[in-house]
Amino acid sequence: xxxxxxxxxxxxxxxxxxxxxxxxxxxxxxxxxxxxxxxxxxxxxxxxxxxxxxxxxxxxxxxxxxxxxxxxxxxxxxxxxxxxxxxxxxxxxxxxxxxxxxxxxxxxxxxxxxxxxxxxxxxxxxxxxxxxxxxxxxxxxxxxxxxxxxxxxxxxxxxxxxxxxxxxxxxxxxxxxxxxxxxxxxxxxxxxxxxxxxxxxxxxxxxxxxxxxxxxxxxxxxxxxxxxxxxxxxxxxxxxxxxxxxxxxxxxxxxxxxxxxxxxxxxxxxxxxxxxxxxxxxxxxxxxxxxxxxxxxxxxxxxxxxxxxxxxxxxxxxxxxxxxxxxxxxxxxxxxxxxxxxxxxxxxxxxxxxxxxxxxxxxxxxxxxxxxxxxxxxxxxxxxxxxxxxxxxxxxxxxxxxxxxxxxxxxxxxxxxxxxxxxxxxxxxxxxxxxxxxxxxxxxxxxxxxxxxxxxxxxxxxxxxxxxxxxxxxxxxxxxxxxxxxxxxxxxxxxxxxxxxxxxxxxxxxxxxxxxxxxxxxxxxxxxxxxxxxxxxxxxxxxxxxxxxxxxxxxxxxxxxxxxxxxxxxxxxxxxxxxxxxxxxxxxxxxxxxxxxxxxxxxxxxxxxxxxxxxxxxxxxxxxxxxxxxxxxxxxxxxxxxxxxxxxxxxxxxxxxxxxxxxxxxxxxxxxxxxxxxxxxxxxxxxxxxxxxxxxxxxxxxxxxxxxxxxxxxxxxxxxxxxxxxxxxxxxxxxxxxx
Amino acid sequence: xxxxxxxxxxxxxxxxxxxxxxxxxxxxxxxxxxxxxxxxxxxxxxxxxxxxxxxxxxxxxxxxxxxxxxxxxxxxxxxxxxxxxxxxxxxxxxxxxxxxxxxxxxxxxxxxxxxxxxxxxxxxxxxxxxxxxxxxxxxxxxxxxxxxxxxxxxxxxxxxxxxxxx
Ligand code: FES
Ligand code: FES
Numbered sequence: 001x002x003x004x005x006x007x008x009x010x011x012x013x014x015x016x017x018x019x020x021x022x023x024x025x026x027x028x029x030x031x032x033x034x035x036x037x038x039x040x041x042x043x044x045x046x047x048x049x050x051x052x053x054x055x056x057x058x059x060x061x062x063x064x065x066x067x068x069x070x071x072x073x074x075x076x077x078x079x080x081x082x083x084x085x086x087x088x089x090x091x092x093x094x095x096x097x098x099x100x101x102x103x104x105x106x107x108x109x110x111x112x113x114x115x116x117x118x119x120x121x122x123x124x125x126x127x128x129x130x131x132x133x134x135x136x137x138x139x140x141x142x143x144x145x146x147x148x149x150x151x152x153x154x155x156x157x158x159x160x161x162x163x164x165x166x167x168x169x170x171x172x173x174x175x176x177x178x179x180x181x182x183x184x185x186x187x188x189x190x191x192x193x194x195x196x197x198x199x200x201x202x203x204x205x206x207x208x209x210x211x212x213x214x215x216x217x218x219x220x221x222x223x224x225x226x227x228x229x230x231x232x233x234x235x236x237x238x239x240x241x242x243x244x245x246x247x248x249x250x251x252x253x254x255x256x257x258x259x260x261x262x263x264x265x266x267x268x269x270x271x272x273x274x275x276x277x278x279x280x281x282x283x284x285x286x287x288x289x290x291x292x293x294x295x296x297x298x299x300x301x302x303x304x305x306x307x308x309x310x311x312x313x314x315x316x317x318x319x320x321x322x323x324x325x326x327x328x329x330x331x332x333x334x335x336x337x338x339x340x341x342x343x344x345x346x347x348x349x350x351x352x353x354x355x356x357x358x359x360x361x362x363x364x365x366x367x368x369x370x371x372x373x374x375x376x377x378x379x380x381x382x383x384x385x386x387x388x389x390x391x392x393x394x395x396x397x398x399x400x401x402x403x404x405x406x407x408x409x410x411x412x413x414x415x416x417x418x419x420x421x422x423x424x425x426x427x428x429x430x431x432x433x434x435x436x437x438x439x440x441x442x443x444x445x446x447x448x449x450x451x452x453x454x455x456x457x458x459x460x461x462x463x464x465x466x467x468x469x470x471x472x473x474x475x476x477x478x479x480x481x482x483x484x485x486x487x488x489x490x491x492x493x494x495x496x497x498x499x500x501x502x503x504x505x506x507x508x509x510x511x512x513x514x515x516x517x518x519x520x521x522x523x524x525x526x527x528x529x530x531x532x533x534x535x536x537x538x539x540x541x542x543x544x545x546x547x548x549x550x551x552x553x554x555x556x557x558x559x560x561x562x563x564x565x566x567x568x569x570x571x572x573x574x575x576x577x578x579x580x581x582x583x584x585x586x587x588x589x590x591x592x593x594x595x596x597x598x599x600x601x602x603x604x605x606x607x608x609x610x611x612x613x614x615x616x617x618x619x620x621x622x623x624x625x626x627x628x629x630x631x632x633x634x635x636x637x638x639x640x641x642x643x644x645x646x647x648x649x650x651x652x653x654x655x656x657x658x659x660x661x662x663x664x665x666x667x668x669x670x671x672x673x674x675x676x677x678x679x680x681x682x683x684x685x686x687x688x689x690x691x692x693x694x695x696x697x698x699x700x701x702x703x704x705x706x707x708x709x710x711x712x713x714x715x716x717x718x719x720x721x722x723x724x725x726x727x728x729x730x731x732x733x734x735x736x737x738x739x
Numbered sequence: 740x741x742x743x744x745x746x747x748x749x750x751x752x753x754x755x756x757x758x759x760x761x762x763x764x765x766x767x768x769x770x771x772x773x774x775x776x777x778x779x780x781x782x783x784x785x786x787x788x789x790x791x792x793x794x795x796x797x798x799x800x801x802x803x804x805x806x807x808x809x810x811x812x813x814x815x816x817x818x819x820x821x822x823x824x825x826x827x828x829x830x831x832x833x834x835x836x837x838x839x840x841x842x843x844x845x846x847x848x849x850x851x852x853x854x855x856x857x858x859x860x861x862x863x864x865x866x867x868x869x870x871x872x873x874x875x876x877x878x879x880x881x882x883x884x885x886x887x888x889x890x891x892x893x894x895x896x897x898x899x900x901x902x903x904x905x
Contacts, residue, residue: 017839020847021831021854023782023822030781063745118776119767120745190786190794190848190882241784241848242882274787470846470883634842638885642845645884670791670880678876681886 007483008699011634014475015489016239016468025239028211029194029271036196037066039112039260039270040121041253042128043279047106047138047344047663051130058127059113064120066264068128069256070111074098075263083224087217088249088506090347091154092315097255103132104314105346106664107279112256114268138344138663142285142310143181149308149339154316159326159392163333165291168302172293175302176369179290180362181730184310184656184665185283185649186673187351189469191241194271195257201265206233210254211240213247213467214506215499221250222258230499238497243469244646245350248508251280278668281349282656284310286321286358290366298376298384300331307359311340312347319348319355324440325363326392327598329385344663350508352646353706356441357713361650361731364437364714369727378436378718379406379415390596398592398695401626402438402600408687409436409624413604422725431609433723439601439711443628443702444511445588449502450519452481452527456578458556458569460487462523463495466516467507470642471705472635476513477520479632480699484524485531486553487568494520502583510599510703513631518697519586526582528553531568538574539566588697595695599702601625603647603711607719614735616652618680618716624687628702633688636704640686643708649676650709651716652732674732751812755780756824766812771795773811774821782822782851786880793879796852796859797821798905803859805878820905822851825858833901834858837892845883853879857893861903866893 019025044051056068084094097109111128115121139145169175196209206228210218215235223230240247257270291304305325311317322336371378383406389396410416418434419425425432450464462481468474477494485492495501504516532551535558536543542564543551552559559565572578606620621644630636653674657666667673686708693700713731720738721727728737746765753760755778762777771788774780774797783806786794790808797806798820825832834857837843844850856879866872872893873886881889 013839013842016847017844018831020844020850021822021835021838022826023780023851025847026781027784027848029785030775032776032779117765118772119765123767188882190784190792190846190880192785240846242846244882271785274789274791470844472845635845638842638845638883638888641887642884645886669789670787671789675880675882676884676886677880678886678889679870679873681884681890682873684887 007479007489008631009629012475012479012489012632013634014472015478016474027191027239027241028196028209028237029269031196031209033196033198033267036267036269037114037116037264038118038121039114039256039268040125041109041256041270041276042111042125043276044103044106044108044110046103046132046134048136049103049132049134051101051103051110052133053131054111055129059124062120062124064116065124066114068111068113069098069260071098071100075259078225078259081225081227085224086221086249090315090317095314095346097252105312105344106662109252109256112260114260114264140343140345140658140663141660142287142308142341142343145341145343146287146308149341151339155318155340158322158336158338161335165302165304165333165335168333169291169293169304172301174296174374175291175293176366176373177291178366178369178729180288180365182286182358182361183731184285185351185654186278186656187244187246188277188675189242189244189246192272192274192277193251193253195254196267196269197257197261198267199261199265204232206258208233208235208258210235210237211247212237212250213240213243213469213508215465215497216503217248217506218250218254219499221254225255235499236497237467240467240469244352245354245508246281248350248506249281274670275668278656278665280346283351283354284317284348288362290362292366292370294370294374298374298381300329300385302333303331304335305363306337308339308341310343310345310348312345313342315347316340317348319358321355321359323392324356324359327390328363328387328438328440330387330391331385353441353709356706356710357650360439360710361714364711365717368718368721377420379410382406382438393596395594395596398595398597399628399691399693400598400600401689401691404689405600405602405624405626408689409602409604409622412685412687413622415604422722429611431611431723433607433609433719433721434604435715435717435719435722436602436604437711437714437718439603439707441510441599441707441710443514443597443599443696444509445518445697446505446511446515447585447587448504448515448519449583449585450516450523451502451583452523454527454572454580456569456572458491460485460492461495462492462520463501464504464516464519465499465501466496466504466512468496469507471507471512471639472632473512475635476631477516480517480520481524484521485527487556491556510705510707513699513701514697514703517699517701519584521698522586523582523584526584527580530580530582531558531571534575534580535566535571538571542566592695597696599625599627599707601707601711603715605715605719607716607723609720609723609738614738616720616733618648619682622685622687623708624689625704625707626689626691627704627707628691628693628696629700630688631699631701636688637686639704640708641684643706644684644712645676645681646709647712648680648716650731651713652734655732751815753811753814754818756820764811766810768811769807770809770811770814771806774806780821780823784848784851786849793856794849794852796855796879798855798859801862801904803856822854825854825905834896837895841888841892843888843892844885849879849881853881853889857896858903858905860893861896861901866897872897
């Protein structure tokens with residue numbers, strides 16, 4: 001069985017591109033069923049305490065207002081059942097909107113007006129009067145509350161200590177100690193969270209359009225709260241205007257829309273405001289402490305890494321932050337610690353490269369500090385301590401072309417031109433600095449299912465209940481299917497974002513290509529076998545004697561060795577059953593457990609710092625990635641460009657600023673929460689180094705959604721040091737910190 | 740003074756993508772909400788509703804504006820073009836085509852706004868240096884981080900002297 005069509009590995013424009021540039025790709029809030037009414041949510045203005053009075057009279061008086069929902073009139077049925085968990089909920093008790101009068105964090109949704117128009121609902125929401133009883137001071141600052149840090153059985157243990165890090169550190173002459181602080185960050189996908197919910201009272205079913213990174217997440221959540229069978233909750237999410245992790249868990253507008261739709265028996269649309277986009281999960285603030293030491297040759301003698309991550313008072317959200325320090329470099333003495341600090345905030349949520357971008361920011365800055373201390377080139381220090389094996393688990397890597405990343409990046413960037421002495425490279429008033437860092441991310445694979453239907457018209461539809469949050473799922477899956485079956489790309493459609501489709505993991509963790517892609521490949525292999533079996537029946541003169549191993553599937557035809565061929569359509573039409581259908585469930589291969597699977601990268605950046613004003617610019621970034629097989633170089637490059645852009649934001653712009661007295665975020669808008677804009681991004685070179693991997697999954701592809709971000713912030717921080725001689729250990733590195 | 744709890748509605752007429760359309764609407768409705776909720780022209784996106792993201796960019800008399808910062812009533816008699824009005828039948832506007840070729844988007848949510856801003860930029864005959872392109876395209880946030888490719892798409896359009904119009 002040979003596949004000759006090269007469709008994967010070829011830069012391919014997005015199959016949904018036309019829809020996106022013409023404005024015809026429908027996002028959640030754009031579904032407008034007949035008799036639609038609009039909900040507008042009101043949020044609390046205190047962080048801890050109780051609601052003593054909530055007066056909705058004036059709001060209810062407004063013409064066009066249908067109802068105002070508060071904890072006082074929310075249906076009892078949704079309170080007694082009380083299973084508000086969702087598939088991605090961390091240990092604890094999930095937040096339950098309108099459940100009682102308790103306030104758990106500032107910005108908590110406490111009421112919703114439903115009216116005939118959006119404008120009316122918004123106006124009436126402003127007429128609701130709320131009185132609170134505030135209970136004491138809010139605690140929202142991680143640094144001030146380190147004494148409350150805890151660890152318990154709900155938290156995954158970091159890798160066990162090896163050797164004796166404390167002793168080795170003490171005995172070493174070359175060592176550094178450094179602590180890094182990182183603020184809260186907010187996902188802010190451009191599309192606000194939205195739900196359009198419809199209740200079918202006769203059938204007792206929900207039809208819900210929801211912004212989510214996996215329809216199963218919303219489905220499980222709603223089925224739990226309303227005590228329904230999952231099959232009675234259909235969730236659709238065909239186009240998602242960005243997620244970055246925020247859509248791994250359902251957000252509160254889903255609850256409000258579904259509840260109101262059921263109570264009022266009307267379709268309800270609820271869209272969050274941008275301000276509300278700052279009122280739920282976020283990247284947790286994190287404080288990290290490092291102690292590293294080397295011998296005089298630059299060989300690491302000890303690594304100690306301690307991290308404090310923030311969580312809410314009601315759930316224990318954890319990230320993998322310290323494990324990377326045990327994984328990345330060959331070192332015999334390692335001690336890792338991770339603790340949580342509970343604060344009066346909403347539970348944090350995975351945000352692009354969760355944990356990895358945080359831990360590697362710390363580790364790679366600390367490595368840079370160590371390189372300076374040891375008088376060794378930072379790249380050289382990484383090479384001296386290069387790990388050929390997973391240092392935490394002692395397993396071999398399924399593949400690790402990190403050395404190639406280092407050399408390709410260094411060559412492209414011109415690393416050899418770097419001046420080690422800070423402030424020694426200057427043009428006019430501009431201080432120029434070079435910095436580098438290593439990046440790493442897990443190459444995971446989850447169970448996934450897929451279905452294929454090949455019709456007699458020659459069109460193949462493959463489907464799975466996954467998502468495309470901008471990552472290119474539609475395109476990449478169609479490429480895999482087209483290549484495997486031997487069809488032109490135009491004859492293949494991939495369907496996703498519908499809970500009635502075959503089960504699929506949520507889109508996150510950079511595992512969609514690896515998981516769903518493997519299922520798609522498998523289902524298409526199965527389809528090929530079925531086409532072949534059908535051909536043996538319909539065209540015995542050609543195929544009765546031949547073997548599938550000798551057959552070719554290409555350009556919509558099945559051919560055998562002597563060159564004779566029949567088109568798929570002929571085969572299908574020669575039988576009254578016409579179309580062929582098949583489904584598979586795929587899961588990671590067993591031998592995968594014997595290996596560690598990771599994506600690696602090397603990021604090098606140039607920064608320009610205005611000597612007088614402290615303004616930082618990032619004119620040049622080179623990011624070399626070892627990510628296994630690249631299915632679509634075009635969308636793959638876009639993933640990395642996006643990740644690097646996020647790294648720039650993390651390094652020099654993003655900061656959720658909290659008024660700790662009120663526990664309220666002060667810059668909950670896009671003017672004051674600074675994210676990268678066009679002018680912040682200049683040259684970014686993306687290099688994919690060749691990497692063969694036959695273990696990671698049947699595709700040999702590793703996933704690229706997060707890796708572009710990991711390491712970028714550290715590389716920028718290190719470049720800023722190289723430019724200015726100043727070590728800023730608190731993100732973002734803004735000009736005030738440099739002056 | 741009598742307490743009015745709901746503003747009156749009025750009939751307005753808008754020139755939308757080349758056709759004249761009537762609508763009875765309250766004065767507090769923004770052009771953005773009028774497009775999305777009343778005319779079902781949902782190609783124009785809402786990202787912030789406060790003039791801070793550019794997702795709602797449309798062309799009014801050839802100039803790019805944030806439709807969330809304008810009331811629908813104020814736009815009567817002017818020529819409004821949304822992303823739905825850029826293509827000529829099956830033929831995409833060159834800017835739309837360039838965005839596809841350069842993969843100048845990921846999730847696509849900021850894209851209609853980016854495209855309208857590009858057309859506006861071409862109409863102004865601006866974008867003659869890389870800095871000017873980046874500057875003038877900085878009113879449109881792309882959280883997916885497609886800026887490097889957006890830049891390439893716009894640069895190609897400027898270099899080819901593509902006319903913006905609609
Ligand atoms: S929606 Fe108008 S600028 Fe953001
Ligand atoms: S493409 Fe997603 S926000 Fe720009």
